[in-house]
Amino acid sequence: xxxxxxxIGVLARxxxxxxxxxxxxLFPIVFFPLILLAVNASGLKAAxxxxxxxxxxxxxxxxxxxxxxxxxxxxxxTGTNLAEDxxxxxxHRLALTPLRRVALIAGLLVGVAxxxxxxxAVYMLMGLVAGxxxxxxxxxxxxxxxxxxxxxxxFGAFGCAAALQTGSGEAVxxxxxxxxxxxxxxxxxxxxxxxxxxxxxxxxxxxxxxxLIEAFRSLYIYGWDATAxxxxxxxxxxxxILGLLAVAGAMRTRMQRT
Amino acid sequence: xxxxxxxxxxxxxxxxxxxGLHTYVRRPDLLVPSxxxxxxxxxxxxxGLSALGSVPGFHFPAGYTAFQFVFVLCQSAMxxxxxxxxxxxxxxxxxxxxxxxLAAEDRRGIALGYALVALSRAAITxxxxxxxxxxxxxxxxxxxxxxxxxxxxxxxxxLIGYGWAAGVAFRFxxxxxxxxxxxxxxxxxxxxxxxxxxxxxxxxxxSVASINPATAFLDAGRGLISxxxxxxxxxxxxxxxxxVLFTIWMLSGLRSAENSA
Numbered sequence: 001x002x003x004x005x006x007x008i009g010v011l012a013r014x015x016x017x018x019x020x021x022x023x024x025x026l027f028p029i030v031f032f033p034l035i036l037l038a039v040n041a042s043g044l045k046a047a048x049x050x051x052x053x054x055x056x057x058x059x060x061x062x063x064x065x066x067x068x069x070x071x072x073x074x075x076x077x078t079g080t081n082l083a084e085d086x087x088x089x090x091x092h093r094l095a096l097t098p099l100r101r102v103a104l105i106a107g108l109l110v111g112v113a114x115x116x117x118x119x120x121a122v123y124m125l126m127g128l129v130a131g132x133x134x135x136x137x138x139x140x141x142x143x144x145x146x147x148x149x150x151x152x153x154x155f156g157a158f159g160c161a162a163a164l165q166t167g168s169g170e171a172v173x174x175x176x177x178x179x180x181x182x183x184x185x186x187x188x189x190x191x192x193x194x195x196x197x198x199x200x201x202x203x204x205x206x207x208x209x210x211x212l213i214e215a216f217r218s219l220y221i222y223g224w225d226a227t228a229x230x231x232x233x234x235x236x237x238x239x240x241i242l243g244l245l246a247v248a249g250a251m252r253t254r255m256q257r258t
Numbered sequence: 259x260x261x262x263x264x265x266x267x268x269x270x271x272x273x274x275x276x277x278g279l280h281t282y283v284r285r286p287d288l289l290v291p292s293x294x295x296x297x298x299x300x301x302x303x304x305x306g307l308s309a310l311g312s313v314p315g316f317h318f319p320a321g322y323t324a325f326q327f328v329f330v331l332c333q334s335a336m337x338x339x340x341x342x343x344x345x346x347x348x349x350x351x352x353x354x355x356x357x358x359x360l361a362a363e364d365r366r367g368i369a370l371g372y373a374l375v376a377l378s379r380a381a382i383t384x385x386x387x388x389x390x391x392x393x394x395x396x397x398x399x400x401x402x403x404x405x406x407x408x409x410x411x412x413x414x415x416x417l418i419g420y421g422w423a424a425g426v427a428f429r430f431x432x433x434x435x436x437x438x439x440x441x442x443x444x445x446x447x448x449x450x451x452x453x454x455x456x457x458x459x460x461x462x463x464x465s466v467a468s469i470n471p472a473t474a475f476l477d478a479g480r481g482l483i484s485x486x487x488x489x490x491x492x493x494x495x496x497x498x499x500x501x502v503l504f505t506i507w508m509l510s511g512l513r514s515a516e517n518s519a
Contacts, residue, residue: 027437028437035445036448039448039449039452039463042459042460042461042462042463043448043451043452043453043454043459043463044307044310044453044454045459045460045461046310046313046315046316046453046454046458046459046460047307047309047310047313047453049313049314050309050310050312050313177291177294177295180298181294181298184298184299184301184302184306185298185301185302185306188306189302189306189307190306190307190309194309195305195306195309196308196309197304197305197306197308199305200301200302200305200306200308204306
């Protein structure tokens with residue numbers, strides 16, 4: 001058990017350092033969600049005048065999206081890093097060592113979770129500076145960090161599955177637009193009750209990302225909303241399970257090829 | 259050295275344009291995202307934000323769908339140019355563009371050829387978005403000349419996006435420079451009145467948007483589609499000036515690529 005823990009620890013550290021040491025990977029994680037937040041918070045401020053809008057602070061409403069975008073970048077970074085390892089042959093050399101298979105992926109995902117906590121802390125801090133108010137208080141900080149880490153792991157698992165399946169960084173990058181569509185077609189910019197276009201409202205209602213966004217958002221706007229939180233956690237845990245199942249399937253195929 | 263045979267220039271340009279367009283329509287990984295992305299933007303902004311049309315102070319005769327359509331049209335036009343810059347950078351990375359530079363009678367034809375590719379790509383995307391927008395009930399209250407002006411402006415934006423991206427591609431000759439091509443254009447577009455008119459923007463974004471040329475493009479485009487013209491002359495002058503500026507930027511980049519070869 002302690003050997004497995006050591007293996008996971010070493011690989012998690014490597015996974016984190018690999019991202020932290022590459023400005024090209026760090027830049028989108030920090031820069032893009034924050035610039036989009038700044039632009040949307042200012043550009044869509046007028047939406048707070050709509051009857052039924054839940055807050056007067058659009059930044060408190062919109063900051064939730066930054067955490068999801070951070071998760072999407074985890075997908076790309078984790079997938080690209082693993083695909084690079086496959087392309088360079090490093091993954092195959094690792095697979096030939098006595099390292100346990102579960103440690104290969106668990107190590108990566110623990111690293112992703114740690115990065116998820118780090119990036120969530122950055123978004124929270126920048127949001128605070130820009131005037132976002134976390135209504136849930138100190139306890140809410142902990143929940144945001146846990147939810148941020150889980151979101152990063154859930155998306156990271158899909159990145160790993162894509163990398164194992166295709167073995168190509170380019171293919172993993174190609175997934176980004178697909179996942180971004182889920183953010184666009186959700187309650188990311190307006191609450192669901194204000195989505196007036198029928199078909200869009202229907203899509204946002206069945207899009208799980210809406211519920212994940214609303215879990216983060218509830219902590220900022222309503223404080224402790226049990227319904228929003230259980231739905232958000234259910235979505236992120238469900239996505240993690242699906243992602244891990246996809247990883248297990250892809251891993252089996254990849255190892256057979258090795 | 260850049261040679262000056264006129265016939266050679268167009269021969270090279272047409273050959274590259276044919277190859278570029280052929281590659282574009284035959285490769286789903288290039289074609290599909292370039293068509294799907296603008297549609298997702300359109301669906302998300304026009305569909306998801308339609309409630310903004312009821313914000314106090316928002317008056318747009320053609321409705322919120324047309325208001326957002328103009329943004330998506332301008333964005334798609336500029337990104338059509340930008341993505342052609344990506345293709346040029348990729349061709350340099352693969353070595354194809356270097357071989358092209360050895361073979362071309364007039365190397366300015368390379369820049370011109372990719373510009374034709376950019377315009378063709380933009381034409382395909384703009385036609386699709388327009389068809390979808392009309393099918394979903396978008397109202398156009400401008401007349402035929404206004405609409406001709408709107409698409410003229412859109413193609414000028416394609417040339418601006420392409421001129422910038424090609425200048426970067428000729429200098430860096432690597433797809434690694436992609437973020438450098440994309441980020442300034444992305445910022446330029448989103449620091450303009452994307453969701454509501456300029457008058458409804460408050461704070462720092464209002465100050466930035468007031469001096470951003472993209473604001474003039476959006477105002478002019480929205481004026482043309484609604485028939486209530488605003489900043490039209492300013493937008494065309496700005497666009498023309500930027501095309502001249504980025505043509506110089508692109509040709510100096512071409513010279514830099516020649517010198518490094």
